[in-house]
Amino acid sequence: MSFLITAVVAYLIYLVLTIGGEDVLLWNAADLAIGAVLAVVAGALLRNRFVGKDLRMLNPVRWLIFLVYLFPFLYAMAKANIDVAYRVITGRINPAIVKIDPRLRSDMSLTILANSITLTPGTLSVDVDEETNELYVHWINADPETLKKMPRDYRRICYGFPAWARRIAD
Amino acid sequence: MAALTIATYVFLGIGLFFSLVGVIGLHRFPDMYTRLHAATKCTTFGAIFLIAAVIMQSGAIWAAEGAYSAQSVMCIRATLALLALLITNATGAHAIARAAHRSGERPIRAVVDDLEGKETD
Incomplete structure (x- = not known):
């Protein structure tokens, strides 16, 4: 097969x-x-x-959801690009490496999330904890409010991407 | 046709602007990670618009000539190049950042580093 x-x-x-x-x-x-x-x-x-072990990506519905996901993703990407262009010109940065726990189970959904984070300017996935499925993300303009709490609120870092990744491949 | 030509020039302009921003960022930012942001992401976004301009032009000629032509090959291959670029660019940036952090490169001016002192293998 x-x-x-x-x-x-x-x-x-x-x-x-x-x-x-x-x-x-x-x-x-x-x-x-x-x-x-x-x-x-x-x-x-x-x-x-x-292919790997599980065959759930053969389901055409998941590919349909993936195509729908491209629209909010491209919108977020365009917005983040303009933001980074502003930071390049003014030099206002506040970098940090933060740990987020997107609560995803499969490798495929984690790959989709990590690639989405990396393609969105301003955030860059540096490393992954393969046992707990936590991502380490380099964030060019860290929000001070998010840095205070320890289970980081991932909505400020990667918007609704984890929910989409879960729908596509989890 | 005129509207399409204008749209092509606008896309080329946007693409060149973001590529330029990437180059400026490469010189302005302080350390490897922030430079990686400018060098990979802005140029990817610029390349999306440059390739979209190619796809629009060749697609229009393809539609006008009909059936198979040299432009149809250009249109399809440009689309494939865009897909390959999106996948490899993200993976490459991730690999570089991971390798840099493991070899001891610390982010300059970073306020928080959750990964500090952690070895995940």
């Missing part, structure tokens, strides 16, 4: 990259054959790295 998923995904990426022939629809016949061979090789070599 994991072999099949890996091979199909590898073949699809190959097909998208080699559009531009005439033999079969949009592809050259030779391209299709070479792609099939390479997809089998990739599937055999990488299946355990690519």
Whole structure:
């Protein structure tokens, strides 16, 4: 099963990259054959790295939620970018490394959250505690109110991202 | 067509502005972590707009010419490049920051460091 998923995904990426022939629809016949061979090789070599133990990401609803999530994410990213541009020009920074506990269980949702935090300017995930699933985040303009309490309020750092990550992959 | 050309120039302008901010930040910020913010995030945001401009232009020519053309290849590959950039940039920034903290690089002017003295392996 994991072999099949890996091979199909590898073949699809190959097909998208080699559009531009005439033999079969949009592809050259030779391209299709070479792609099939390479997809089998990739599937055999990488299946355990690519798929892992649970198959919940096969559910199309989760991918739909992921596409919906892109809109609030891009909005937060644009807002944070303007904020960081302001900090670059004025030099007003207040950096800190804070620990947040997003209460996520699966590796996939934690990866989505960590990548969202890193892609949003102003916050950068530095390290992860793999036993408790806590993230260490470098925050360029730490809010003094949040720094006073010890279980950090993650809403000021990463907005509603943990809730979305939980919906997508937890 | 005119509106599309204007939109393309606006996107190019925004992209160049954020790339420039990234370069300025690289020189202004005091330590590795804050520089990483400027160097990776602002340039990623700039690159999104630059690639979006390419996608819009080539997509419009593709729609006008119809079916397969050299522009359709450009449009699809630019989209793939954008996806690859988003994934690798976040992962790369995370790897650099983690490696720096483990090798003893401390954030300058930091008010709080929860990770201080903690070894997580």
